[in-house]
Amino acid sequence: MKLTFLRLASLVLLVAPLAGAAPLPAIIPLPQTVIAREGAFRLSPQTQIIAEAATRDSARYLAAHLKPATGFAFKVKSHPTNPSAQGAIFLRLTTANPHLRAEGYALTVTADAITIEGADDAGVFYGVQTLLQLLPPQIYATNLVTGVDWQVPGVQIEDQPRFAWRGLMLDVSRHFYTKTEVEQLLDLMAQQKLNTFHWHLVDDQGWRIEIKKYPRLTEVGAWRSGVGFKLDPQSTTSYGKDGRYGGFYTQKDIREVVAYAQSLHITIVPEIEMPGHSIASLSAYPENSCSGGPYSIDATGGVFHGVYCAGKEETFAFLTDVLDEVMDLFPGQYIHIGGDEVPKDNWRKCELCQARMKSEGLKDEHELQSYFIRRIEKIVDAHGHHLIGWSEIREGGLAPSAAVMDWIGGAVEAATNGHNVVMSPTKYSYFDHYQSTNHTAEPHAIGGYLPLSQVYAFEPLPARLPAKFQSHILGGQANLWTEYVANFKHVQYMVFPRICALSEALWSPRDARDWTGFQQRLPAEFSRLDEQGINYRKGSSE
Ligand code: ACM
Ligand code: ZN
Numbered sequence: 001m002k003l004t005f006l007r008l009a010s011l012v013l014l015v016a017p018l019a020g021a022a023p024l025p026a027i028i029p030l031p032q033t034v035i036a037r038e039g040a041f042r043l044s045p046q047t048q049i050i051a052e053a054a055t056r057d058s059a060r061y062l063a064a065h066l067k068p069a070t071g072f073a074f075k076v077k078s079h080p081t082n083p084s085a086q087g088a089i090f091l092r093l094t095t096a097n098p099h100l101r102a103e104g105y106a107l108t109v110t111a112d113a114i115t116i117e118g119a120d121d122a123g124v125f126y127g128v129q130t131l132l133q134l135l136p137p138q139i140y141a142t143n144l145v146t147g148v149d150w151q152v153p154g155v156q157i158e159d160q161p162r163f164a165w166r167g168l169m170l171d172v173s174r175h176f177y178t179k180t181e182v183e184q185l186l187d188l189m190a191q192q193k194l195n196t197f198h199w200h201l202v203d204d205q206g207w208r209i210e211i212k213k214y215p216r217l218t219e220v221g222a223w224r225s226g227v228g229f230k231l232d233p234q235s236t237t238s239y240g241k242d243g244r245y246g247g248f249y250t251q252k253d254i255r256e257v258v259a260y261a262q263s264l265h266i267t268i269v270p271e272i273e274m275p276g277h278s279i280a281s282l283s284a285y286p287e288n289s290c291s292g293g294p295y296s297i298d299a300t301g302g303v304f305h306g307v308y309c310a311g312k313e314e315t316f317a318f319l320t321d322v323l324d325e326v327m328d329l330f331p332g333q334y335i336h337i338g339g340d341e342v343p344k345d346n347w348r349k350c351e352l353c354q355a356r357m358k359s360e361g362l363k364d365e366h367e368l369q370s371y372f373i374r375r376i377e378k379i380v381d382a383h384g385h386h387l388i389g390w391s392e393i394r395e396g397g398l399a400p401s402a403a404v405m406d407w408i409g410g411a412v413e414a415a416t417n418g419h420n421v422v423m424s425p426t427k428y429s430y431f432d433h434y435q436s437t438n439h440t441a442e443p444h445a446i447g448g449y450l451p452l453s454q455v456y457a458f459e460p461l462p463a464r465l466p467a468k469f470q471s472h473i474l475g476g477q478a479n480l481w482t483e484y485v486a487n488f489k490h491v492q493y494m495v496f497p498r499i500c501a502l503s504e505a506l507w508s509p510r511d512a513r514d515w516t517g518f519q520q521r522l523p524a525e526f527s528r529l530d531e532q533g534i535n536y537r538k539g540s541s542e
Contacts, residue, residue, distance in 0.1 A: 025133065025134050025153060025155065026133070026520070026521035026522075026523075026524030026525065027130055027133050027134070027157075027521070028133070028192070028500045028503065028504060028518070028521055028522075028525050029192070029193055029500075029503045029504040029506075029507035029508045030504055030507075030508040030512055030514070030517070030518070030521075031130065031157045031158070031159035031508070032158055032159045032160060032508070032509055032512075033156075033157065033158045033159070034155060034156075034157050035155065035156045035157075036153070036154065036155055037108075037109065037110065037153075037154030037155055037156055038111075038154050039110060039111035039154040040109075040111060040151045040152060040153050040154055041109050041110065041111060041112070041113070041114050041151065041152040041154070042111075042149070042150060042151050042152075043066065043070060043072065043135075043150035043151075043152070044072070044087065044150075045072045045073075046087055047072065047074060047087050047088065047089060048074070048075065048077055048080055048081065048087065048088045048089070049062060049063055049074050049075070049076045049077070049088070049089045049091065050076075050077055050078070050079065050080050050088050050089065050090045050091070051076055051077075051078065051090075051091040051092070052078060052091075052092050052093070053078070054092075054093050054121055055091040055092055055093060055118070055121060055124045056076060057121065057125075057263065058091055058116075058118075058121060058124040058125045058127075058128050059076040059091050060076055061125065061128060061263075062074075062089070062091070062128045062131070062132075063075075063076055065128075065132060065139070066132075066139065068141060068142050068143060068144065069138055069139050069140070069141040069142075069143070069144065069145045069148075069531075070139070070144075070145075070150055071144045087112070087113070088113050088114075089113070089114040089115075089116070089131075090113060090114070090115045090116065091116050091118075091124050091127075091128070092115075092116075092117055092118075092124070093117070093118055093119070093120065093121070093123075093124065094106070094117040094118070094119070095119075097117065097119070097158075099158060099160075100117075100118070100119035100123065100158070100160060101119055101160050102119060102120055102122070102123070102160075102164070103119070103120065103122045103123050103126060103160055103161050103164075103195070103265075104118065104119045104123045104126075104158075104159060104160030104161075105117060105118040105119070105123040105124060105126050105127035105130070105157075105158075105159055105160070106118075106127070106156075106157065106158050106159075107127045107130055107131060107155070107156070107157040107159070108155075108156050108157075109131075109134065109152050109153065109154050109155045109156075110154055111154065114131065114152060116128060116131065119160070121265075122195070122265040123160070125190075125264075125265050126159070126193050126265075127157075127159075129190065129191055129193060130157060130159065131152065132191075133524075133528070134152045134153060134155065135150060135151075135152055136148050136149075136150065136151070137524055137527035137528045137530075137531055138531055139531075140528045140529075140531035140532050141531045141532075142531075142532065142533070161193065161506070161507045162506065162507060162508065162509060162510065163460060163473075163474065163475030163476065163506045163507070164195075164474055164475055165195075165196050165422050165474035165475030165476065165477065165506075166193065166194045166195050166196060166475055166476070166477070166503065166506040166507060167194060167195075167196035167197065167198055167269075167422065167424075167475070167476070167477025167478070168185075168189055168194055168196075168197060168198065168477055168478050168479075168480070168495070168499060168502075169197075169198035169199075169200055169271075169424070169477055169478065169479040169480060170182070170185065170197070170198070170199060170200060170480050170482070170491070171200040171203065171479075171480060171481045171482040172199065172200060172201060172206075172208050172482070173200060173201065173202055173203035173204070173205050173206040173207070173208060173280065173482075174203065174205050174206070174229070174481065174482040174483045174485075175227075175236065175238070175482045175483075175485055175486050175487070176206065176208060176222075176236075176238045176245075176246055176247035176248075177238075177487075177488050177491065178238075178247070178488075179249060179253045179256070179257060181488040181491075182199075182257055183257060183260050184488075185197075185491070185495075186257075186260060186261050186264055186266055187264065188492075188495075188496075188499075188532075188534065189264070189266060189499075190264040190265065190266060191528075192499055192500060192502075192503035193503060193507050194266070194499070194503055194506075195265055195266055195267060196266065196267050196268075196269060196475075196477060197261060197266050197267070197268045197269070198268075198269045198271060198336060198477060198479075199268055199269065199270050199271065200271045200273075200481075201249075201270055201271060201272065202221075202271070202272055202273050202277075202278070202280060202281060203273055203277045203280065204277050204278070204279035204280060204306055205224060205228065205279070205280060206221065206222055206223075206224065206246055206248075206280050207221030207222055207248065207280040207281055207284065208222060208247070208248045208249055209248060209249055209251075209254060209270070209272075209326070209329075210248060210249065210250045210251050210254075211321075211322050211325050211326075212251070212325060213321050213322075213325065214284070214285065214318070214321070214322065216284035216285060217280075217281060217284050217285070217322075218248040219284070220283055220284040221280035221281055221283055221284040222246045222247060222248035222280075223240060223244040223245065223246035224244065224245050224246055225244060225245070226245050227245045227486060228245065229483050229484060229486075231484070231486050232486075235486040235487055235490075236486040236487050237487075251325070251329060254329045254330075255329060258329065258330060258331070267332040267333070267334075268330055268332055269330075269332055269334045269335070269336050269388070270326055270329070270330045270335060270336065271336035271337070271338055272319075272322060272323065272326055272335070272336070272337060272338065273337070273338030273339075273340075274308055274319060274337055274338055274339070274372070274376065275307050275308040275310060275339075275342055275369065275372050276306070276307050276338070276339075276340065276341055276342035276343065277306070277338055277340070277341065278306040278307060278308055279294045279306035280306075281306065281308075282294035282306040282308070283306075285318065287314065288308050288309060288312065288314060288315045288318055289306065289307065289308065289309055289346070290307070290309040290311070290346040290347065290349070290350035290352070290353060291346065291350075294306050307342060307343060307346050307347070308372075309346075309347075309350060309352060309353060310347060310353050310356055310368050310369070310371065310372045311347075311350055311351070311352025311353040311354070311355055311356040312352055316375055319376065319379070320379050323335065323376070323379055323380065323383075324383075327380070327383045327385055332385075333385060333386050334385065334386050334387075334388045334403065335380050335385045335386070335387060335388070336387075336388050336389065336405070337373065337376050337380070337387055337388075337389050337393075338389060338390060339369075339373055339389035339390050339392055339393035340389075340390035340391065340392050340407070341392065342369055342392065344365035344366075344368075344369070347365045347368055348365060353365075353368060356368065356371070362396075364396070365396075366395040366396035367396040367397065368396070369392075369393075369395055369396050370393075370395065370396030370397040370398075370399070371396075373387070373389060373393050373399050373402065374399045374400075377399040377400070377401065377402055381401060386401060386402075386403060386420075387399065387401070387402045387403070388402065388403040388404070388405055388420075388422065389402060389403075389404065389405065390404075390405050390407055391404060391405070391406050391407055391408045391409055391410040392408075394410045394413065394414065398414060398417070398419060401419075402419060403419055403420035403421065403422065403474070404419055404420075404421050404422075405421075405422045405424055405477075406421055406422070406423050406424065406425060407424050407425060407426055407430075407479070408425075408426065411423060411462050411465070411473065412462050412464050412465050414472075415462075415465055415469045415470075415472035415473060416465070416466070416469050418469075418472065419472060420472050420474050421472055421473050421474065422473075422474050422475060422476060422477060423458075423460040423462075423473060423475070423476040423477075424476060424477045424478065424479050425458075426448070427450075427454070428450070428454060428455055428457065428458035428505075429450075429455070429458060429476060429477065429478040429479060429502065430448060430450055430478075430479055430481070431450065431478045431479060431480040431494050431495060431498055431499075432445060432446045432448070432479070432480060432481040432482070432483070432484070432485070432494065433445060433446065433447065433448030433449055433450035434447070434448060434449050434450070435450065435451055435452065435494075435498065435537050435539075435542070436449075436451065436537075436539060436542055437449060437542070441539070443484070443490060443493065444484050445484055445494075446481065446483055446484055450498070451542035452497060452498055452501050452537075452542060453501075453515060453542060455478070455498045455501035455502050455505070456501040456504065456505065456513070456515055456518060457505075457515075458476065458501075458502065458505040459505070459510070460473055460475060460476040460505065460506065461473055475506050476502070476505070476506055477502075478495075478498065478499060478502050480494055480495060489535045490535075492534050492535040492536060493535045493536060493537055495536075496529060496534060496535070496536030496537065497522060497525060497526070497529075497536055497537065498537075500518075500522070500525055501518065504518060526538065
């Protein structure tokens with residue numbers, strides 16, 4: 001602890017701007033340690049990128065990202081052709097640095113060479129991201145930029161993430177974004193050193209993943225009569241030939257996105273919502289609901305959102321088939337099964353659900369929900385994956401090996417009982433909320449208030465959680481629900497710059513968190529986003 005403190009203390013000295021000193025690099029998320037060094041490395045057409053086989057992908061990524069702005073066609077080689085190796089960028093794995101854990105890297109820049117050493121290839125990749133941020137922001141331009149001196153300031157950096165799960169959730173059900181747009185979001189996540197993309201693929205308003213065995217899921221479930229949510233029909237172009245609003249990803253699309261994410265060291269966690277939030281699925285296959293329709297309306301006119309019947313064996317057969325196809329497509333450890341906001345009214349009135357409760361000895365509908373999730377957990381576990389679900393999967397008893405995504409509580413209880421937890425509390429990580437109290441200056445949002453400063457204050461470790469259970473907190477993520485976000489430019493606006501604050505909360509050492517320093521580094525990040533043509537909220541930080 002002492003050592004960490006000293007290392008951080010020296011970092012704080014370094015980032016304090018000294019009169020006349022060169023500004024320190026505006027790296028986001030803030031690395032563990034940054035020590036400024038004499039001199040600078042200058043990129044030139046002769047610069048070589050030297051990579052061993054294990055780091056070749058990161059080297060190619062670097063070359064590809066240096067080329068558009070500089071126009072230099074860097075070659076990736078396994079050995080320097082120039083024996084003094086001057087002017088080379090070395091990328092390699094190391095086992096010699098005892099400080100470096102998974103995803104960690106050390107980056108050294110001198111006038112002669114740049115060296116990135118990673119504990120693994122992900123570490124090398126994050127070293128590359130930091131190197132790009134050390135260059136002038138025009139390096140992010142997609143076209144040739146002339147008149148820029150492509151200098152990297154001398155520096156020694158050692159860095160690794162605080163948390164293993166650094167995520168972003170995108171809801172593609174309420175509104176649909178193309179495969180290309182999703183891949184662009186993945187590019188931007190990688191720049192922020194985020195490594196988990198939670199793809200909310202199904203919900204009441206749209207089913208977005210092709211399932212071969214049940215074609216109606218996308219023939220019917222991927223489309224609705226209009227854009228909905230009282231939004232301007234012109235705010236999106238996601239219309240089919242027949243004029244219906246929607247869209248879906250084919251299994252080929254999904255495989256390509258998964259492979260693309262892997263190349264960026266991002267794991268995709270697919271979410272297939274159940275037993276609630278399932279109107280789209282039940283519109284296509286209404287026989288899986290209690291009533292035989294996608295939703296029920298009670299005597300008072302109340303609508304019970306689409307909920308699968310927990311009494312019918314056919315429901316479980318259907319979901320087994322769906323999950324079999326989903327698990328074939330997504331190699332990551334976790335499969336998200338939703339589980340949030342399940343109204344129990346249908347189950348209370350359904351003879352089959354009530355019979356199930358009787359035969360299984362379940363005392364109420366919460367226990368019936370727990371029964372439902374446990375059955376699904378067996379299917380997921382049998383495929384070698386793990387189940388994760390929202391806070392409410394704890395109701396009626398948490399399934400034995402399930403992980404919890406905490407949005408409304410339950411983290412401390414779950415972690416204390418040995419379950420893994422991902423933190424995504426509404427108070428700090430709901431990116432559908434307003435970024436300002438001045439609503440007239442903002443695009444219409446669902447409500448709430450989540451300014452940049454509040455995201456920056458996100459502390460994933462619950463204060464009440466004893467130290468011995470803290471390793472169960474895998475990390476955290478932001479969630480972008482998209483009821484009022486009809487197009488991808490608007491997605492960018494809701495995500496940036498809040499994702500930069502989230503990234504720092506999840507990556508950087510807890511004691512290094514510095515809101516003032518973050519704000520000083522933000523303009524450079526805005527320049528990087530400008531160069532890439534990304535939409536973001538530019539207003540004063542709140
Ligand atoms: C949620 O926001 N319903 C998980
Ligand atoms: Zn039922």
